[in-house]
Amino acid sequence: MGRIYFNCNSMFQLCTCMNKQLHNLSSRQLIVLVTVFILLGILVFLSIDIFVFSYDKDVQDLHISRPLATVPSKIDFGPNVHFGIVIDCGSSGSRVYIYFWPPHSGNPSDLLNIQQLMDPTGKPVVKKISPGLDTFEKNPGAASDYINPLLKYAASHIPSAHHADTQLFILATAGMRMIPQESQKEIFDDLKKDIPKSFPIFGGVYAWIAVNYVLQKFGHGEEEHPLVWVESLKNEGSSERPHMRRRTVGMLDMGGGSFQIAFEVTGKDSSIPKHRIAEFNLGCQNNDLDHTYKVYVTTFLGFGANEAEERYGEMLVNKASISIQKEHEKLVKINKSEAIHPFHHHRKVMIKDPCLPEDLSYEIKKGYVLEGAGNYSACQHSLSPLLNRSRLCEQDPCSMNGVHQPEIIFRNSEFYGFSEFWYTMQDVFRIGGLYGSKRFEEEAKRFCSTNWMTLQSWYEQKLFPQADEKRFRQQCFKASWITTVLHEGLKFPKSYHSLRSVQYIQNKEVQWTLGALLHRTRYLPLRDMEKTSQQQKKHTWTLRRTILHNEYLIILCFIIVITAITLYVKRLKLCPKADLSRVPSMSYFMTEEGQNESGIRYGNSYQYP
Incomplete structure (x- = not known):
């Protein structure tokens, strides 16, 4: 077995030398020496501690003193620039201001680089109207009409490609605070209700965001949701590989004045016009692929149920007027002097309307009376021209009114219908929820063929408590209009069974304002993240110390x-x-009882032979 040797002679000699030196020191000198060592240790400790504290402070000072982003010398309205509109509602009048800013850098120490929009002469884009918003205390329903000129002015100065995600802020000052809170609420409720109808640029994709947020389509939990592969958008630092996430739902919203459709485009379709696509990020990081969306969103002004009914009535009157004019010209040609315009004799023109219940008639315009015929199929046919599909298509394929619409993969999609989709299906037909074209047409045909007297009796008996008399009169038209838009305009197949009409989602009324709040507050988590990071950093330094x-x-x-x-x-x-006493050898301990160890003992020591 190998052995390991080491020599202790040098160490023993060093210790012996140190002991001799210490032996020569007095007790007072030793105490002083010990005190010096202790003070030296404390000094080293304090030096390192002060260095650590100074380093931490320097890092914080460097973080705080970092300069903000500078204003670019040349304005470039690229695809990533954002616009915001601020309306200052003062006591004497209201002013509109327009601002724009590039995307946030993602650095918690940087603020948004917001700049006011200038006209070509270098003057701020501002418009003022009078009087103040508070003057509508007694007539809150007119508040939106009062704001409309400012909104039209602002919309004319913002590129159409940026309309979808433009943010609107209406801020009221002292004048509004002087009126009762109930009146304030009524005025703002009117603005929130009517502005998105007349100016959909401010609603944009916010309604789509709100719907999918409530449905938890932006989450990443373990709940079961249909998944879809999404092609990555070309963001700086992002991967080009497709990734999988929860499939979002599309949205159809049929209001009174306009109709809106919005759905996510998951593939790379570069043919879609820029002003039809809204690309946005709901995450707080610039390259958050899981929260970056590309949404096709289009609003058809004048395609809402009430506006469409007005256009339909005008179309019937124009057709009747043209027909009468041709008849008059024909009579003139055959030299019948008695042939004059019928209105000269105060005659009324009776127009058959298949979209009105049978036996119902009313004067739509002076001299023109609509007579109900109550025919659902004929009503659908007569509404087809209102889709304006003959208009030149901006880029194939188009849905209606010459508007491009990318392909919808119906077998892998889901849509939610709001407003008129719900009211028409539920208030009278009582089939709200999952849409089925066959059942809907059966209910619509039955209702349209019912005469007006019977419908009036149903109303008087309150068989349909959610429907008023106006709803009974318009029900046949609205039922025909939403199916015409859905199947003929948007080209939804009649076999499609993934459209759901709703008023509430999870017992919540979904408003576009929720989507606006989600989009506008997406950077707020950075504050908490920074605070958490600082706390962790402080904890790390504390642990090190x-x-x-x-x-x-x-x-x-x-x-x-x-x-x-x-x-x-x-x-x-x-x-x-003096010499130390010698220690007895092992033979001493091995001596039997009664025997002495061999050796000579001198005093307290032993001497061995």
């Missing part, structure tokens, strides 16, 4: 122990000049 404290305490204790041993050695004089 604690470790340093422990190490210094160990060193200090070690010095004290060494010093104590040295003093003890000095006191006991472990290196005396």
Whole structure:
């Protein structure tokens, strides 16, 4: 077996030398020496601690003093620029201001680089109207009409490609605070209700965001949701590989004045016009692929149920007027002087309307009376021209009114219908929820063929408590209009069974304002993230300082122990000049009882042969 040897002679000689030096020191000198060692250790500890604190402070000062983003010398309205409209509603009048800013850098120390929009002459784009918004205290329903000129002015100065995500802020000051809170609420409720109908640029994709947020389509939990592969958008630093996430739902909203459709485009379709696509990020990080969406969103002004009914009535009157004019010209040609315009004799023109219940008639315009015919199929046919599909298509394929619409993968999609989709299906037909074209047509045909007297009796008996008399009169038209838009305009197949009409989602009324709030507050998590990061950083430094404290305490204790041993050695004089007593050998302990160890003993020592 191999053996390991080491020589202790040098170490023994060093210790002997140190002991001799310490032996020559007095007790007072040793105390001074120990005190110097202790003070030296404390000094080293404080030096390191001050260095750590100074380093931490320098890092914080560097973080705070970082300069903000500078204003670019040249304005570039690229695809990533955002616009915001602020309306200042004062006591004497209201002013509109327009601002724009590039995307946020993602750095928590940087603010948004917001600039006011200037006209070509370098003057701010501002418009003022009078009087103040508070003057509508007695007539809150007119508040939106009052604001409309400012909104039209602002919309004319914002590129159409940016209309979808333009943010609107209406801020009221002292004048509004002087009127009762109930009147304030009524005025703002009117603005929130009517502005998106007349100016859909401010609603944009916010309604789509709100719907999918409530349905938890933006989450990443373990709940079961249909998934879809999404092609990555070309963002700086992002991967080009497709990734999988929860499939979002599309949205159809048929209001009174306009109709809106919005759905996510998951593939790379570069043929879609820029002003038809809204690309946005709901995450707080610039390259958050899981929360970056590309949504096709289009609003058809004049395609809402009430506006469409007005256009339909005008179309019937124009057709009748043209027909009468042709008849008049024909009579003139055959030289019948008695042939004059019928209105000269105060005659009324009767127009058959298949969209009105049978036996119902009313004067739509002076001299023109609509007579109900009550025919659902004929009503659908007569509404087809209102889709304006003959208009030149901006880019194939188009849905209606010449508007491009990308392909919808119906087998892998889901849509939610709001407003008129719900009211028409539920208030009278009582089939709200999952849409089925066959059942809907059966209910519509039955209702349209019912005469007006019967419908009036149903209303008087309150068989349909959610429907008023106006709803009974318009029900046949609205039922025909939404199916015409859905199947003929948007080209939804009649076999499609993934459209759901709703008023509430999870017992919540979904408003576009929720989507606006989600989009506008997407950077707020950065504050909490920064606060958490600072707390973790502080905890890390505290832990390091604690470790340093422990190490210094160990060193200090070690010095004290060494010093104590040295003093003890000095006191006991472990290196005396006299010889030490010799220790008995093993033979002493192995001697049998009654025998003495062989050897000679002198006093307290033994001498061995």
